[in-house]
Amino acid sequence: MLHRLGEVGVIEKPVPEPGPNDVVVRTTAALVCTTDVHVMRGVIPVEPDVTLGHEAVGVVHALGSAIEGLVKGQRVAAAGITPCFQCDSCQRGFSSQCHGRMLGGAQFTTQRDGTLAQYFLVNNAEANLAPIPDELSDHQALYATDMLSTGFVAAEHAELELGETVAIFAQGAVGLSATIGCRLLGAGLIIAVESVPARQDLARRFGADLIVDHTQCDPVERILQLTDGQGVDAAIEALGAPETWEAAFRVTKPGGRISNVGYHGEVHEPLKIPLEPFGYGMSDKQVYGGFNRGGRGWLRRIFRLMETGKVDPTPMTTHEFSFTEIERAFRMMETKEDGIIKPLIHFDSDLDPGMEAVVDTN
Structure with a gap:
C-alpha cells in the first residue's frame, strides 16, 4: 500500500539478516518520538518507504557470527543512535557525529530501517546493545534509549556545579528529562x-522548583526577577525555536553556559544571537549543542539510576497503543492532541512477522 509524504502506514518487509557484527532484535515495545514526526513532514530527508523509529527494546532474535556476550532471547535495548565506536569521531568522544558526519551516529531511519517494526537490526551490536536488568520493565528501559539519554546530555553540557541555577525552556519529553538530569546533578534552583x-505538573514532579508560564508573562523578565537580576548560571534550550534560543542567551549571566538540545530543523532562517546579552561576543558565555550519546556503557548508567529508584520516567507516557494503531499514535504526536507527551507502542507476538511502520517520501 502506498503512502504519501505526511502519511504513515504499515507494510510488510523481510525480517533483516545480521552481518557478522550485527544483532537482529524482536521488538516488544517502542515509543514514538517527535523526530519521527519531523521525518513524516519531510523536514528530515530519508529514502522512500524507510521504516521509522529509534526508541525500541526487545529480545535478541538472531546473532551475527562475530558477536560474543549476547544470547538469543535476552532482553536488550539500543540507544537512538548506534555509532561504530571505532572511527576518529567516536574515539574523540563525539559518538553522535560518527564518521565525522553531522549526527552520523543516528543510523535508524536516516541510514537504515528504524525500530518501529517487528524486527530491527543493530549495527556494531556488542557496543550498542545493553542487556536490560531484570529489575526494569521494558517501559522503563525504553526511556533510556533517547529521552533520558538526550536530556541527560543536555544537563551535562550545562556543566552545573552544586547549588547553581538553571532555566530549562520547554518541558516536552526531552525538556522533562533535562529537568531530571539537572536535579541529579545538584542544581540549587531549577526554573522550567x-x-x-x-x-508543568510533571516538571514539578521531576524536580523543577519554579514554573514560568510564557503565555502569562515575559519569561526573560520573569527569570531575571527570580534571580535578582543576575540571570541563571546555565540555560537549556529544549524546544528548537528562535524565541527560546534567544531567550536562553538573555537569561544566562556572564560566564554562564547555554546548552542547546532542541532540534532547529524546522527553522528556515539563521538563528540569531542577541548581541548585548552576548557581550558583543565577549561575555564569556559558552554555547554547546549536543545529542544522545549512545552505547552500552551509557545505557547501563541510565539503567542504574532507575534500578536504584533515583529516576522513574514512565509518568511521561500519556497514551498507549497497539502496533496496529500506529497511524493514530502518529496523528496525535503531530497535533499534540489530548495532551500527548509520549505514546507507548505494544508489540503483540501474534502479529505477522515483517510488519513495519513506514512513510512513503514519493
Missing part, C-alpha cells in the same frame, strides 16, 4: 518554562 498545565 512551560505553559501546558500537565507538563
Whole structure:
C-alpha cells in the first residue's frame, strides 16, 4: 500500500539478516518520538518507504557470527543512535557525529530501517546493545534509549556545579528529562518554562522548583526577577525555536553556559544571537549543542539510576497503543492532541512477522 509524504502506514518487509557484527532484535515495545514526526513532514530527508523509529527494546532474535556476550532471547535495548565506536569521531568522544558526519551516529531511519517494526537490526551490536536488568520493565528501559539519554546530555553540557541555577525552556519529553538530569546533578534552583498545565505538573514532579508560564508573562523578565537580576548560571534550550534560543542567551549571566538540545530543523532562517546579552561576543558565555550519546556503557548508567529508584520516567507516557494503531499514535504526536507527551507502542507476538511502520517520501 502506498503512502504519501505526511502519511504513515504499515507494510510488510523481510525480517533483516545480521552481518557478522550485527544483532537482529524482536521488538516488544517502542515509543514514538517527535523526530519521527519531523521525518513524516519531510523536514528530515530519508529514502522512500524507510521504516521509522529509534526508541525500541526487545529480545535478541538472531546473532551475527562475530558477536560474543549476547544470547538469543535476552532482553536488550539500543540507544537512538548506534555509532561504530571505532572511527576518529567516536574515539574523540563525539559518538553522535560518527564518521565525522553531522549526527552520523543516528543510523535508524536516516541510514537504515528504524525500530518501529517487528524486527530491527543493530549495527556494531556488542557496543550498542545493553542487556536490560531484570529489575526494569521494558517501559522503563525504553526511556533510556533517547529521552533520558538526550536530556541527560543536555544537563551535562550545562556543566552545573552544586547549588547553581538553571532555566530549562520547554518541558516536552526531552525538556522533562533535562529537568531530571539537572536535579541529579545538584542544581540549587531549577526554573522550567512551560505553559501546558500537565507538563508543568510533571516538571514539578521531576524536580523543577519554579514554573514560568510564557503565555502569562515575559519569561526573560520573569527569570531575571527570580534571580535578582543576575540571570541563571546555565540555560537549556529544549524546544528548537528562535524565541527560546534567544531567550536562553538573555537569561544566562556572564560566564554562564547555554546548552542547546532542541532540534532547529524546522527553522528556515539563521538563528540569531542577541548581541548585548552576548557581550558583543565577549561575555564569556559558552554555547554547546549536543545529542544522545549512545552505547552500552551509557545505557547501563541510565539503567542504574532507575534500578536504584533515583529516576522513574514512565509518568511521561500519556497514551498507549497497539502496533496496529500506529497511524493514530502518529496523528496525535503531530497535533499534540489530548495532551500527548509520549505514546507507548505494544508489540503483540501474534502479529505477522515483517510488519513495519513506514512513510512513503514519493
